Amino acid sequence: MYKAPVDEIAFTLKHVAGLSKAIDEGRLGDLSDDLVDAILSEAGRFASDEVAPLAEIGDRQGARLVDGKVIVPDGWADLYRQWTEGGWNALVAPEEFGGQALPHMLNVAALEMWNSGSMAFALGPTLTMGASEALAAHGSAALKEKFLHKMVSGEWTASMNLTEPHAGSDLGVMKSRAERRDDGTYRIFGQKIFITWGEHEVTDNIVHLVLARLPDAPAGTRGISLFLVPKFLVNDDGSLGPRNDLHCHSLEHKLGIHGSPTCTMIYGDGKFGGEPGAIGYLVGEENKGLACMFTMMNNARLAVGMQGVAICEAATQKAVDYAKERTQGKAPGWTGSGMSPIIEHPDVARMLVTMKALTQGSRAICYSCAHAIDMAHHTEGADAAFWQERSALLTPIAKSFATDAGVDVASLGIQVHGGMGFIEETGAARYLRDARIAPIYEGTNGIQAIDLVTRKLPLANGDHVRGFIAELKAIADQVRASNLDGLGATAERLSASLADLEEATEWMLARLAEGDAATALSGATPYQRLFGLALTGCYLAKGGLADEENGRDTRIALCRFAAENLIAETAALKDRVINGAASLTAARVLFA
Amino acid sequence: MYKAPVDEIAFTLKHVAGLSKAIDEGRLGDLSDDLVDAILSEAGRFASDEVAPLAEIGDRQGARLVDGKVIVPDGWADLYRQWTEGGWNALVAPEEFGGQALPHMLNVAALEMWNSGSMAFALGPTLTMGASEALAAHGSAALKEKFLHKMVSGEWTASMNLTEPHAGSDLGVMKSRAERRDDGTYRIFGQKIFITWGEHEVTDNIVHLVLARLPDAPAGTRGISLFLVPKFLVNDDGSLGPRNDLHCHSLEHKLGIHGSPTCTMIYGDGKFGGEPGAIGYLVGEENKGLACMFTMMNNARLAVGMQGVAICEAATQKAVDYAKERTQGKAPGWTGSGMSPIIEHPDVARMLVTMKALTQGSRAICYSCAHAIDMAHHTEGADAAFWQERSALLTPIAKSFATDAGVDVASLGIQVHGGMGFIEETGAARYLRDARIAPIYEGTNGIQAIDLVTRKLPLANGDHVRGFIAELKAIADQVRASNLDGLGATAERLSASLADLEEATEWMLARLAEGDAATALSGATPYQRLFGLALTGCYLAKGGLADEENGRDTRIALCRFAAENLIAETAALKDRVINGAASLTAARVLFA
Structure with missing residues (x-):
């Protein structure tokens, strides 16, 4: 457990x-x-x-x-x-x-x-x-x-109603509509899908935030407004009034997160009698609904990144426990009596240490992103702008790297369990089933990569990311200067990965400067992963250097493993970024 | 569909x-x-x-x-x-x-x-x-x-009964026992788990092959015998006789392959009355049961590899179909009206071409393994020995690379579907659930890597694998000499990957020659993947060169994509093989 x-x-x-x-x-x-x-x-x-x-x-x-x-x-x-x-x-x-x-x-x-x-x-x-x-x-x-x-x-829960059948990643085409009423309220009509915790009996009321379009709204994302639409109307004294005209039509049958109701919500079909139309209250200004969403988007994306970290941690704990108890075969060098615990087999150990490194790397990236959000709130002027940029830059990496890690680590967790991993009662499979949604919702990881490359790298004309890479290089220098036992080739490996990151970053910035988005976007996903891996290496090293107490040996060992076994992949990723677009374009013939 | x-x-x-x-x-x-x-x-x-x-x-x-x-x-x-x-x-x-x-x-x-x-x-x-x-x-x-x-x-099906709760990868510790009877038959007692299609009503009879231990058997794997134990005894005229003393105690609740009954089988508990003990007939010699299993193991492992290929193909078809139909956003360069089909987005195209390359690479490796098995059967003397070695060498790579690809491709297929991929009715999630068992059963992929390194590389004192690498280099040379349009940097990329493979192979052989199995095994899994990736590159190129007809453009495009986007990973894998063991060993402190 x-x-x-x-x-x-x-x-x-x-x-x-x-x-x-x-x-x-x-x-x-x-x-x-x-x-x-x-x-x-x-x-x-x-x-x-x-x-x-x-x-x-x-x-x-x-x-x-x-x-x-x-x-x-x-x-x-x-x-x-x-x-x-x-x-x-x-x-x-x-x-x-x-x-x-x-x-x-x-x-x-x-x-x-x-x-x-x-x-x-x-x-x-x-x-x-x-x-x-x-x-x-x-x-x-x-x-x-x-x-x-x-x-x-928490006396009332809330839901976010964005997605429609034909409007997922692209909200500009949504069809849900809002009509103005003379009393300043609105009537909302439409169908929303994939609404998490959209309906339940756990709390007395549910507050739905719903994106919809006014009759005279401009086309596309600039014509979307945000409304608060409660399940039950609320009287001025705070007591609950009549049921509003909205309901859950059905629940999705999903791969994972089974306990979470994923609802198709119907607004304004008159199901409960009376004039159809769910009563809604405008949040922010008309047609500025997406902007309202964007203020919370960084935090929401980071929260999904935390799901990746969370699955990594839980799946790793479970796999380590099993690998220490389960015995099978004799590992090389095993001198105990009988079979070895499977953790003694190098291949199993490799899986477990990889899981640990991805867990801790993802955690450090996500926490660092949260730190930047806090600092942006608690500083002013240029400092606040700096931290705002930092949180903006880190958000897509945190969301994508941690959620990809969640899937990979959960899958390795199943593998460590062998045949038992495939049996649902073991519990390892649930982690994979749950983890698999996180790279998709709150902006797919592909969309995170588009965001990273086209909106975050250009911050401060590219100087923000350059400054960040310089900070990371300072960590590599500290590793080099530390003379700590057990770091092995960590310093050189970090430096090599950061050189890959720097080269890929400059290449991306050059493509953007040329207006060649298509070429840049061909490498956006490998670039995003490259960044996450380099950060993993640096943050694990930072932890090793910072730890003066009992855990230092394990932190140093983990950062060395990451440096010598995981982050060398950055070279191939950089290559994919810089040299991969032409063959990807040529391969479109496969789908002609 | x-x-x-x-x-x-x-x-x-x-x-x-x-x-x-x-x-x-x-x-x-x-x-x-x-x-x-x-x-x-x-x-x-x-x-x-x-x-x-x-x-x-x-x-x-x-x-x-x-x-x-x-x-x-x-x-x-x-x-x-x-x-x-x-x-x-x-x-x-x-x-x-x-x-x-x-x-x-x-x-x-x-x-x-x-x-x-x-x-x-x-x-x-x-x-x-x-x-x-x-x-x-x-x-x-x-x-x-x-x-x-x-x-x-197929009038009767058959099952293979190897695994017991405490004997999975290590069959030497199995406890099921067999007793000799005077009439030359045996009585079988014990519990077997994870028995695929161990019980059903589809056919009149089921033939169980069961591994068990005789009372005077040597300890370990040399004391295991193989028995044929039918569900119904068979009379001399071929008609069915009495029910044998075996039954299915329970079915497993699994992540995937739900339609396949995975049975816990009980032998010899007297459930149907009479003297307890399931009547069994010896197959092969006493205590040579594992040897009997080994004769079919290559084919069985290859058959599991085909499951990986199969999932790759089906998941890719489904994702391509969806990506052509689903529209969302505007891809860079999109000039059509309205939203683009998502296949136009570079990130989606990258996923789909990667899926195609892994599918076709896995298929080519597995079919090449089957070819070697056939040639071993249809040649004699040194030729037969050569093809026997080739099939032995290719089997662990085919099994592991294709089944890992099955999981990766099915997971990418979910990602291409976005939120719909997480909904079970879409069907994309089933591929991942089904695929996830294949890297585990019929010898985990970690065990395949141990087999590859410790038993297959040493074949012919290492000269078999060396000869194979020379064959692969000849393919790279043919690419270089072909002057075919569209191959891009394929020749150089193949050569670089084959150099990585050669260096890693010689390093492995040197460790084995030194008797340093622990160090060799620390890199066995990355080595196995390196081999599979290099083969993917070479076989895709072989297909491109061989195709004289309409499909040539697509084959060339696919092999170029693999060469320029996928196989550069071999450098990091080689590095992990050669330089990764020390930090893996040091990281054991994490589990102390």
């Missing part, structure tokens, strides 16, 4: 991602290392002892639509109530609405633990947090007063 | 894997290119029109244990009967027992198509073919006369 790695999480936050430095510099108010430890420790206890034990039943039962009601798995409603009572829904929200206004870094660390416990369970609150953030940033005072307190506490 | 790529299969068999040359040289009797085409065409029709349409229901219903009977999905029993009536179970079996004695190459190609149609369905017959081969090679004349005709026709 999953046990939250609280010490590892705390170390990575503090010493790799920059939390301790930010605290020392007084950026984070009266937050202290001790308070951080206390919060993480309690979150870890809840995730390990309360969430994780209910993951398997959630997967097996799944969410079900019974007599028009969406039923979540046994025990999940109580679990959710306990979780909100612990205040976990409110970590980062503004104090004005009952939040604790803690740094995103802490919330991200907690999200990792909830998702390791059960990704299907943690997904619902993740959406509520995102919706709360959008409403806090763009909602009117009245709307916030009426809805935000209960969204922050 | 899957449509068997009969032309592609025929081309690869004939012009890449060597079938036409073998026919021209008269190695294969009166087999002609036309007969090959006719057989493939009819197999393709059956796989596309009869098998594939029943795959989804097989996945959804799964095999079920109802009132002690194992029930296969609706329509599967009829499908199986049609399939055997077509003679498909008997393609390679000896004519003496009703087989057609056709080359393995044809059976392997047909297996690909059955598995593309439904891997869960095709798995049962695959086991029957393996058992038939073992019985043909090692059974007594009486035993063969009584059982083999019906196993060859």
